[in-house]
Amino acid sequence: MTAVDAQTLPQDEAHDRAAAITSRAYFGALMRDRVAFVSAIFLGLLLIAALGADLLAPYEPNQANLRARFVPPLGTARDGGFHLLGTDELGRDLFSRLMHGARVSMSIGLLGALCSGIVGITLGVLAGFYRGLLEDVLMRAVDGMMALPSLLIALFILFVIGPGFGNLILIFTLLHWMVFARMARSLTLNHQQHTYITAARAIGGSDRRIILTHLLPNMISPLIVLFTLEIAVLILSEASLSFLGFGVQAPQSSWGLMIARGREYISSAWWLVVMPGAAIFLTALALNLVAAWARAITDPVQRWRWLTPPRRNSQPIDDED
């Protein structure tokens, strides 16, 4: 009887809904959210610039040109070369250097957040899932590590093991996994109380399966937000470490290192500090703004609110009444 009742109801809606969840719908949702859209475009361009720096950069980033020293932004050097963001004390094009620096800054941010995320989420989920001694030890460790002054520890360790790209990632993993662990644990505790975890166990799911297919997908959207924000934090940390001379070493270049170098000329050539500073600021800002959008799009319960245009009044499907 239910079947008959329900057949008479319009089925288009379910069909519509299923069809709506396509890449076009994602794009449409992004378009409607102007701020996120601009941020996404900015990050996209940044990514292209970083990846294609070798091909796209107008000048060789480490090519000194003494005839083109301290050219201001939008200025033309004496040899006729146009420099969008000006040049530094050795006549190197700032725009090209920013593009190459983006590669280092972005990859440190991404890799650092990824490594600390993997370590932190794994430990946090295990602690929340199995509780007991593991949880106690781990969470006390987290508390302890959170209390450490991270910049000081980073400086100390980098002083001992030496600076460099790989060591930076290592330090960042060591100093940032706790944030993920804490969040993953509390999310696990929260979701474990839901009946669907009991139900998964009742149909014979193993612990591994319950964690991987039932817990993690439900935890992913807050974690994605944290991940995006961590990238911004790490780009900033990298900048301060490089600024202090313990991060990326010349001839490699990063935004932080560029600020450090430009500091000496701040009174005569402001752009040497302002341009990389602006790059750091805008990237961190864009990541923060995109985070909100990423949250909505990765949450299956909230997703359709974003994907369907606001004028449509969508109701959950109800066949029974």
Next chain:
Amino acid sequence: MRAMQPYETLDAVPAPLLDIRDLRVSFDTPHGLVKAVGGVSWSLSPGETLGIIGESGSGKSVGLEAIMGLIKSPPGHVSGQVLFDGRDVLTMAERDRRQLRGEKIAMIFQDAMSALNPSLTVGTQIAEVYRLRRKCSQAEAERKAIELMDRVKIPSAKTRVGCYPHEFSGGMCQRVMIATALALNPQILIADEPTTALDVTVQRQIMTLLAELQREDGMALVLITHDLGLVAETVDRAMVMYAGRIVESGPVDALFETPTHPYTRGLIRSMPRLDGASGALHAIGGTPPAAGRMPRGCAFHPRCEQRVDRCLTERPNLRMVAKGQAAACHLAEETRHD
């Protein structure tokens, strides 16, 4: 359903499918050990429908969760025997036990909306066990999911497999839940208050569906509920639980016609009736005891209208009072002859 399988014929079935012997469940709490279920024995024959009736906190759900192996230890402690087809489930290796769940015994839960994973499509969830155990392809799993959705009468299953639980109504979610449980044709389906969260018309549809499926597959159904009306309509045999123990059990007709235990009588008297006198409904005075503070003697004595001195000190055992009917009351015989 009851008419098709009279209780008397089931009585003759030699080996029960599920045999519970002296099942006890207790929990470590900051206030000491708390007994949730204290020594419960019952059995279930193939194809039978058993109702377990009780208030919240009477141990009905906890007992079934213990049988399914869903009690975490620590803090939980489970003892006794749970024989499925003659094998003790409680002493089995975790691996074998997992195999049993879903494959032989399935369970559906009270609030289907929260018993479904919000981040997976219903199709994925319905076919999950099937994929897990039968190691089939994605396409085959989807076919199976559609087939199961058709069986539980979810309309236009083909377009709905890709939907998420939040796009379904409560009744539809419960159907999805049932489809999930049926994936491997289990021999026993445990339904923990399957209709409590639903409105009355949907309740009836779900119960009709369960009865139909049971008839088709011949699976046994254990129905946990506090809805006496539901029990009267659907069940062959029922048990009444109070404070972690069975206080009365028997064929459902006998229970309703000649309830013996004062608690059962109280429950039946507190049901609204269409015939007979109007007026205020009967209510059992007092509240059930907290699990940590169980009274001495019969757990029901503080609320019992007929208690005698013996009830304060000595706990009555469950004993036969009529064919197939047992009650745990010192005054069982007297009551019956009233």
